[in-house]
Amino acid sequence: MKHIHFIAIGGAVMHQLALALHRQGNKVTGSDDEIKDPARSNLAAAGILPEQEGWHPEHITEDIDAIVLGMHAKADNPELLAAQNINIPIYSTPEYVYKVSEDKHRVVIAGSHGKTTITSMIMHILREQGLGFDYLVGAKVEGFDQSVQLTDAPIIILEGDEYPASVIEKKPKVFFYKPDLTVLSGIAWDHINVFPTYEIYLNQFEQYLSGIKDSVTLIYNNEDEAVQQVVKSSAKHLKTMPYVTPEYHYEDGTAIIKTKYGPAEVSVFGRHNLLNMQAAIKVCMELGIDEADCYDAIGGFTGAARRLEKIIDTDNLVAFRDFAHAPSKLQATLKATREAYPNHKLIACFELHTYSSLSEQFLSHYAGSMDGADEALVYFSHHAIELKGLPPISKEEVERHFNKQGLKAIDNRAELEENVTAILNETDEPVCLLLMSSGTFDGIDWKNVSSQLG
Structure with a gap:
């Protein structure tokens, strides 16, 4: 059992990671200057809600094995300074997730948009097919109680964000996951407070692909010109696999897609979501699931929270x-x-x-x-x-x-x-x-x- 302390435990993913580590039997403590629902209720139900809001450097002691630092914490946070003073190992969220999943087959979903939907679709198919897996996803997914799960499963599905990892680690979160299989869903300039020009933003994805180990499979959106550009410049050492939107039509508001197994009815709609679905199916096929079984499973996918x-x-x-x-x-x-x-x-x-x-x-x-x-x-x-x-x-x-x-x-x-x-x-x-x-x-x-x- 380890003692892990979360600075800024009230974040959407931070508190879910804290809960996942608590379920594993670790001692989990944390702090935040404000904790709102659902984090407050979830942490309270698990018995790990901080007794008081605010930062308490006196709680930072040498018996803590690791600090997980959220983006909400500033560089002068008194608990962070106390941890640095006594040399407690400090991790951003993605760094700690990598640490606890180092021995797993890591599937990372990257890109400016579609990440949550693709991750959710993969989770749905894998569950329907009875494959054991862990995951980290940025939204509530129908049929899953948590948005972070850590067990002894051999596979972990990770939604990889390009936003900086923490106040002391400015590299994008996605850089730290070191994928064994990855998706690049699309590129459209975002987070201008961090990436003031499109060129700087685009370069994050070039760096991400360049940093992946040789021969890893990259599944990429072949309808996105920016994605095509970074794949051409930065993915020569990878095994590349493009995907495109399937043929489809609507019947009474329901999307029907054309497959080699016959027409398949799906619950999601919109060209962009059907494109996302192709990425998810290719990932699941790479993980050993038959294509026909993927289409059978995806028909029951109803979506992630706040995604249409x-x-x-x-x-x-x-x-x-x-x-x-x-x-x-x-x-x-x-x-x-x-x-x-x-x-x-x-x-x-x-x-x-x-x-x-x-x-x-x-x-x-x-x-x-x-x-x-x-x-x-x-x-x-x-x-x-x-x-x-x-x-x-x-x-x-x-x-x-x-x-x-x-x-x-x-x-x-x-x-x-x-x-x-x-x-x-x-x-x-x-x-x-x-x-x-x-x-x-x-x-x-x-x-x-x-x-x-x-």
């Missing part, structure tokens, strides 16, 4: 919640819903929530990204901009940058609820409501909004 997640389904209204926040993701999600619901009026609500999306430098990249919607609303919070230390933006600026006739920018939660309710009440035709954000629209209860319709 259906939250309302009535005769006149279907609503989806989606994590889309980058311009390319907005376009893909709008196209997917338009294809699946061609006879519905498409109302799109998007929240500017990430550092990149709220930055005036990046806003111009959203031009045309919501053109696929019949009605478009863009919400942002001045408080969120303040918290991120960014200069203020106006509703007029947002509308100008999105450059869509009729698009309305809103900076007040109550006004957003009123606008959506009004649009829905004024519409006679069936509606598809698409809610896109990596945040929560400041906590709006959309089911309650829909229940107030006339």
Whole structure:
């Protein structure tokens, strides 16, 4: 048994890793200046919720075997300084995950988008086929109680993020997993606070591929020009395997894909998700599962939380919640819903929530990204901009940058609820409501909004 202490234990993945290590029988302690649900409830249920919020350097003692440092912790964190002072080994989350999975066959899903969906699909197929595996995924997946699992399974499936690992380890998280099999799903400039130019961002993926050991299989999106570019420049030492979107059509909103085994009905929809599915199937085939069995299993996949997640389904209204926040993701999600619901009026609500999306430098990249919607609303919070230390933006600026006739920018939660309710009440035709954000629209209860319709 080891004693592992988490600095910033309240993070979405951090607390799940803490729980996984606790289930293995380790002594797990932690700290954070604020712990919200679901982390608070999950940690409390396991008996490892810190007694007090805040940083407590007096708890950092020589009996601790390892410190796991979350991104939320700053360089002057008093617990971090105390650990450095007595030379306790300090790990970022990915470094510690690698340490405990060093002897496993590591499958790493990398890329700017689609990572969570591909990882979730692989998990679903492997479980349906009875293959034992561990995993780390960035969202709640239907049928799985945790988002991190560590056992004695021989395989681990890892969602690999390009964001820096910690305040003292600036290299991307994905660099530390050292894959035995990897996917590159797509590249679209993101995290501009860390990667101020597209070239710097692209270079992270070149470095990632260059750093992988010889002859590892790389499964890559052959429909993405940037991916093609980095594969050509940086993957000559790897075994490369491209994937593309399958042939498909819709029947009553359900996607039917063409396979050599006959037509296959799947629960996900949208070209980008069917592309993700091909990556997942190729991974599972590399892990020894028959292709026909992969298609049988994937038919029952219902998705990861907030990845085109259906939250309302009535005769006149279907609503989806989606994590889309980058311009390319907005376009893909709008196209997917338009294809699946061609006879519905498409109302799109998007929240500017990430550092990149709220930055005036990046806003111009959203031009045309919501053109696929019949009605478009863009919400942002001045408080969120303040918290991120960014200069203020106006509703007029947002509308100008999105450059869509009729698009309305809103900076007040109550006004957003009123606008959506009004649009829905004024519409006679069936509606598809698409809610896109990596945040929560400041906590709006959309089911309650829909229940107030006339």
